[in-house]
Amino acid sequence: MKKDYAKTVVALALRRVRERRCSASANDGPTRTIKRKATRGRKTLRKKTRVLETEHPNTSKGDVGVRGVKRTRFDLNKHDMDTASCSADTESCNTSVYDVGKRGVKRKAVADGEGPSRKIKKKSNLKEIKLDLSIAALTAKFKAKYLEQDQLGVGGCGSVFAGYRRADHLPVAIKRIPKDRILCKEVDQNGKQLSAEVAVMLKLAAGTSGSVGTSASVSLLDWYDLNQELILVLERPVPSKDLLNYIEDNGGSLPEEQTKIILTQLVDAAIELENHCIFHRDIKVENILIETGSDVPRVRLIDFGLSCFTKKGSLYRNFYGTPSHIPPEWYSHCSYRPGPTTVWQLGVVMFETLQEVPFETTKFLENKLRISKQLSKNCQDFLTMCLTEEPQQRLTLEQLQLHPWLR
Numbered sequence: 069m070k071k072d073y074a075k076t077v078v079a080l081a082l083r084r085v086r087e088r089r090c091s092a093s094a095n096d097g098p099t100r101t102i103k104r105k106a107t108r109g110r111k112t113l114r115k116k117t118r119v120l121e122t123e124h125p126n127t128s129k130g131d132v133g134v135r136g137v138k139r140t141r142f143d144l145n146k147h148d149m150d151t152a153s154c155s156a157d158t159e160s161c162n163t164s165v166y167d168v169g170k171r172g173v174k175r176k177a178v179a180d181g182e183g184p185s186r187k188i189k190k191k192s193n194l195k196e197i198k199l200d201l202s203i204a205a206l207t208a209k210f211k212a213k214y215l216e217q218d219q220l221g222v223g224g225c226g227s228v229f230a231g232y233r234r235a236d237h238l239p240v241a242i243k244r245i246p247k248d249r250i251l252c253k254e255v256d257q258n259g260k261q262l263s264a265e266v267a268v269m270l271k272l273a274a275g276t277s278g279s280v281g282t283s284a285s286v287s288l289l290d291w292y293d294l295n296q297e298l299i300l301v302l303e304r305p306v307p308s309k310d311l312l313n314y315i316e317d318n319g320g321s322l323p324e325e326q327t328k329i330i331l332t333q334l335v336d337a338a339i340e341l342e343n344h345c346i347f348h349r350d351i352k353v354e355n356i357l358i359e360t361g362s363d364v365p366r367v368r369l370i371d372f373g374l375s376c377f378t379k380k381g382s383l384y385r386n387f388y389g390t391p392s393h394i395p396p397e398w399y400s401h402c403s404y405r406p407g408p409t410t411v412w413q414l415g416v417v418m419f420e421t422l423q424e425v426p427f428e429t430t431k432f433l434e435n436k437l438r439i440s441k442q443l444s445k446n447c448q449d450f451l452t453m454c455l456t457e458e459p460q461q462r463l464t465l466e467q468l469q470l471h472p473w474l475r
Contacts, residue, residue, distance in 0.1 A: 206292050213290070214301060216242050225249045225373045230304070233289075238280075240289060243300040245373070250298065251388065252376055263298055265372045266291050268346050275344055284337035285369045286357070305368055307360050311353040311421070314365070320424040324447055326365070327421045330358070331450075332474050333367035334417065338410050339465050341369075347378040347406040350389040351413040353420050378406045389413075392428045396457045399429075408459035411468065415454025422447075433457065446473035 217230040226245035233240055245263070252264035269288035280287045280303050290301035311330070315322060322330070334356070341348055348355075350371065359366040374388040385403050387394055395412040398404045416427045423440055431437045432455065439451050450473040453463040463471065 203294050206294060210290075210292050210299060210301075214240060214242065223371070223373070225251065231301075239304040239306045241286075241302040241304040243302060245298045245300070247296055247298060252374055254377065264374075264376050265300065266298070268372050268375045268377070269300075271344060271346070271377075284333065284340055284367065285372070302370075305357060305359045308357045308368070309360065310370075311356040311358055311417070314358045314360075315353065315421060322421050324422065324444060327418060328447075328474060329365060330356075330367055330421065331414065331418055334414055335465060335468050335474070337367060337369050338414065339469065342407070342410070342465060345377055345379065347376050347382075348372065348410070349374045349376065351410065351417065352390055352393060353417055356417065382406060392426070394429050395459065396429060396433060397459045399433075405459065407464060408462050411454050411462045411465060412459075414468070415451055418451055418454065422451075444473070446471070449473065 213235070214231050214233055217232075220228045220230050220241065222228075226243055226249060229242045229244070231240050231242045232238060245265075250263050250265075253261045254264045254267040256262050256267070266288070269285070272283060272285055273288060276283045276287075280289065286305070287303040288300060289303060292299040292301075309317070334351075338348075338351070348369065350373075351369070355369065355371045357368040357370055359368060383403050383405055387398050387404065393413060393416050395404050395409050397408070419427045419437075419439070422443065425437065427437065439448055439455070441448070443451070450468070450471050453471070454468070456462045468474070
């Protein structure tokens with residue numbers, strides 16, 4: 069069976085190469101030669117590598133921009149499966165390239181003067197075959213391990229699908245990200261670029277002493293680099309829903325006591341990220357899952373697509389996140405820092421949880437949005453300390469943890 073499978077994969081790869089050559093034959097000789105030379109620069113797939121632990125933010129004064137993220141609603145309860153009571157440790161995907169022996173390529177006689185050109189084409193063809201074999205093998209491995217089901221939602225960086233792991237029916241979320249939509253990248257110890265989302269989640273997994281589901285952030289189970297597309301296989305808590313849906317299902321706002329339970333866990337989760345030198349950059353109600361399987365809702369953070377590694381005192385000038393939640397200091401100084409920005413985002417989440425209106429920074433600064441006076445004094449003070457215009461005057465995450473409202 070393995071030999072038949074290997075023959076099928078090789079035949080598929082060879083057919084793809086022949087199709088490319090046939091489509092190129094419509095052009096004249098020199099043009100085809102130029103195209104073949106371009107393929108020589110194509111690199112094979114990267115192997116999984118360890119993550120570089122430091123990050124150097126872009127502090128160029130001339131490079132100021134806002135990367136917006138649309139609001140999306142994910143229905144995470146589609147195709148719910150019974151959660152297996154087993155440990156699902158992070159596994160690495162095998163991206164090794166299959167070798168194609170010279171015996172598999174027949175020699176053909178060539179006319180005088182065509183030898184070097186033939187060698188270049190043969191090398192190019194072998195590279196294409198190896199790449200196609202690697203992608204085909206990874207795709208087959210993914211499909212053999214996981215079953216992909218209906219789409220849960222679409223975001224600015226990709227699409228998310230429900231699914232489960234075939235071996236034990238563990239519910240998973242399968243995130244497909246086109247390579248041209250990966251906005252944030254890190255550099256590994258070998259100098260190669262790696263998706264920041266993968267790098268961050270691998271570091272979180274390495275720092276978690278326990279099985280899947282024990283951390284505040286959802287776990288990365290697998291990842292597959294398919295050249296033009298990145299596939300992430302993530303933990304999918306069942307039953308659960310994002311905080312936006314949770315709020316709407318409870319009448320458009322939550323009572324203060326229930327909000328306190330959620331914010332207590334959010335502050336703890338943000339401190340956990342800070343201790344790992346991770347800046348999420350887009351904490352909002354859509355990126356917070358609420359597990360609803362018990363009387364006390366449990367908070368889980370999702371979507372690390374805009375996250376990055378950071379250092380103490382890091383200053384950022386390119387804003388990545390939700391435009392309506394931009395911290396005031398970016399408007400006034402075209403820069404922002406991880407700690408105060410995270411506190412601001414927690415204030416935004418708290419505001420939208422307690423009050424039946426979406427938050428917008430500009431409206432809040434213009435006093436068109438106000439903190440409700442019907443909230444308790446401690447609650448108002450906590451929210452005010454998060455949404456203070458001057459970042460230096462906001463409470464730190466550790467100070468929020470000790471605030472009387474959470475005690």
